[in-house]
Amino acid sequence: MADAIVNGLGGLTVGFQMLALDWRNTIMILVGFVLLYLGVKKDCEPLLLVPIGFGCILVNIPLADVMSKEGFIRALYDAGIVTELFPLLIFVGIGAMTDFGPVLAQPSTFLLGAAGQFGIFLTLLLALALGFPQLDAVSIGIIGACDGPTAIYVTSKYAPHLLGAVSVAAYSYMSLVPILQPPIMRLLTTKKERMTVMKPVAKPVSKTTKMLFPLVITILGGVIAPKGLPLLGTIMLGNLMRESGVVSRLTKASENEIANVVTLFLGLCIGATMVGSAFIKAQTLIILALGFVAICLDTVCGVLMGKVMRVVTGGKVNPLIGAAGISAFPMAARVVQREGAKWNKKSYLLMHAMGANAGGQVGSVIAAAVMLSVLAGMGIIR
Amino acid sequence: MEVFMDNFTFGITMLICGMGGTILTLWIMSLVMGLLGKLFPEKPAKKEA
Numbered sequence: 001m002a003d004a005i006v007n008g009l010g011g012l013t014v015g016f017q018m019l020a021l022d023w024r025n026t027i028m029i030l031v032g033f034v035l036l037y038l039g040v041k042k043d044c045e046p047l048l049l050v051p052i053g054f055g056c057i058l059v060n061i062p063l064a065d066v067m068s069k070e071g072f073i074r075a076l077y078d079a080g081i082v083t084e085l086f087p088l089l090i091f092v093g094i095g096a097m098t099d100f101g102p103v104l105a106q107p108s109t110f111l112l113g114a115a116g117q118f119g120i121f122l123t124l125l126l127a128l129a130l131g132f133p134q135l136d137a138v139s140i141g142i143i144g145a146c147d148g149p150t151a152i153y154v155t156s157k158y159a160p161h162l163l164g165a166v167s168v169a170a171y172s173y174m175s176l177v178p179i180l181q182p183p184i185m186r187l188l189t190t191k192k193e194r195m196t197v198m199k200p201v202a203k204p205v206s207k208t209t210k211m212l213f214p215l216v217i218t219i220l221g222g223v224i225a226p227k228g229l230p231l232l233g234t235i236m237l238g239n240l241m242r243e244s245g246v247v248s249r250l251t252k253a254s255e256n257e258i259a260n261v262v263t264l265f266l267g268l269c270i271g272a273t274m275v276g277s278a279f280i281k282a283q284t285l286i287i288l289a290l291g292f293v294a295i296c297l298d299t300v301c302g303v304l305m306g307k308v309m310r311v312v313t314g315g316k317v318n319p320l321i322g323a324a325g326i327s328a329f330p331m332a333a334r335v336v337q338r339e340g341a342k343w344n345k346k347s348y349l350l351m352h353a354m355g356a357n358a359g360g361q362v363g364s365v366i367a368a369a370v371m372l373s374v375l376a377g378m379g380i381i382r
Numbered sequence: 383m384e385v386f387m388d389n390f391t392f393g394i395t396m397l398i399c400g401m402g403g404t405i406l407t408l409w410i411m412s413l414v415m416g417l418l419g420k421l422f423p424e425k426p427a428k429k430e431a
Contacts, residue, residue, distance in 0.1 A: 104419060110412035114405040121400045128389045138396075204424035212418050217411060224407050363408055370403035374396060378387070 018062030024276030025060040031274065032056035035168070044175035048148065048267050052168065055271020066272060073272040076265045081156045081163070086266040087149035088234045093259030094149070094361070095238020096251045098329065100213055102355035103362070104205045108309070109321075109352070113359025115305030116325030117367035119144035119297030123290055130286060134380060135159050138371065140287055143170045144294030145364035146177070147327035152266070153231060154368055158381065164273035165284045169291030177295070177328045178335050184299045185323050185339055193310065195344040196318035201351045207243070214240040221366055227376050228369020235365055298326050302356070324353040327364035333357040 019026055035053030039046035055073065058066050066073045080086035103109050124141030132140060139159035142151045143166055151170040155163050173180065186194070214236035222229040241251045273279075306322025320340050324332040333353035340349040375381045387395075 104415055107412035107416040107419065110408040110415070111405065114408040117404055118401055121397045124396055124400075125393045128393045134389065134392050137393075203419075205419065206422045206424040208422040209415070209418050212422070213415060216414055216418065220411060220414065221407065224410075225403070359408070362411070363404065366407050366411075367400070367404045370407060371396065371400050374399040374403060377399075378392075378395065380387075380392075 015062050022062070022276060024280045025062060026276075027280060028060040028274055028276040029057050031279075032060065032271070035271075038172075038175075045171050047263050048171045048270075049175075051264050051267025052171070052271040052274075055268040056274040057271075058268075059272040059275050067275070073268055077269045077272065080262070080265055081152070081160075081269050084153055084156060084230070086262050086269070087153040087156075088230055089258055089262045090149045090266065091231060091234035091365075092238040092254045093256075093262075095214070095235040095240075096242045096254040097259075098235075098239060098242075098358065098361060100239060100358045100362070101205050101210065102201065102351055103358035104209055104213060105201045105203045106352070106355045109325075109355035110359045110362070111309070112302055112305055112322050112325035112356035113361070113363030114325070114366075115322060116298050116302040116327075116356070116360045117145060117363045118301035119294040119299075120367055120371070122297045122301075123294035126293060127290055130290075136162060138375065139166055140290050141294065142166070142368060142371070143173070143287075143291035144298050145327055145368055146170070146174055146295060146298060146332075146360070147364040147368075148174065150231060150327075150364055150368045152270070154372070160273075161278065162287065164270060164279055165287040166291070167270040168274070169288050173291055173295045174328045174331075177326070177331050180292075180295060181299050181323050181332065181335050182339050184296060185303055185320055185336075188300065188303045189307070189319050191343065193307070193319050194340065195347065196310070196315065197344060197347050198316065198318050198321075198349060198352050200348065201355070210243045211240065214243070217362065221369060225366065225369035225373040227372035227381075228365065231365045232369055235361075295326075299323050302326065302360075318347065318349055318352070321349055321352045321356050324356040325360040325363065326357070327360045329357050329361050330354060332360065 032053045035049045038044040039049030065071050120141045123144050124137050127137035127140040135158040139155040139162050142154045148170050151166050155166045218236040221232045238254050241247045302322035302325035303319050306319030310317040310319050320336050324336045326332050336353035337350040340347040
């Protein structure tokens, strides 16, 4: 009987023994706490970082087997990440939440949304130079889309072993946009440029145009870059439901209940990919560094495009709005407004920046779609 | 069929086709949306009698 009791007690201590044997799990549990701290105390993307942090803690508790074949997070992972369903459902919600009116009022701001994606391709080159395999480099570059669901969609498909690092980098840096962007904006512009006052956007957009937008973009984008149609189609479906105004129940469900449930599952699944043995590598640090570079390069290219537009329009454009050409919506637009107002109290850049920001939202999806279609065209993917 | 190519060719192709394709696609979209904006302008609200 004594043996049975000792063995029974052994079952209660084996977890501690395993933790002591593999220090990487302990480190990752601490990383989970850091993510929770950032989400709860610092308000950095809490909707994602809280489930990611908790998932990270869960998966690193030895013998819990939450990601084993029968584990509950594995079931979610197989159902939503392997099938790419979760990022696509999130996109329906994003489409339902986003007002593309500002970019439709000034369609030229689509170009700022394009320039804001150049960091993807420049970072891809850097990752290749550092020796990453081609599809891994693609997944690292996509951090520059500043768009969590797009990064997850591409990475889960072509480099699932990098999913944890890429997702954490994408969401962490997105929340750091207000800190990362202003110094770059100041570095690349002169005081005179920053003080430029832009005319208010006075052109209203008709309901017909707003309703045609998702249809035209889906068909046009789908024909040019069919590999990205699931991304483009879902965001535009959400937007069509919003603008049509006839399916308010579906719109509300997409932007609230569905988006909330999927965000929870998505976060848990991403956190559960952060197993110590797979995550604690020099490679992870390099990916985090490249993600940082990607988002900085996006800002650089966006501001430079703003400067080009300033020259073309004879000085009517404040190049700061170029920094909003990324997908972090509407955070980047607010950063531009704040920075512009700092240099000129009469400057009201918000609506222009919102146009560039909405352009960036479409731009990130188009960039991913173009990237996938080019890869398919080269025969790298099917 | 999978095709293997060296990293330099791959990177430069992605840079040119990727950046070029993105800006071209969004430029076309901006032209089309500009056109639609002109075809379907916002009509001023009718004043009620």
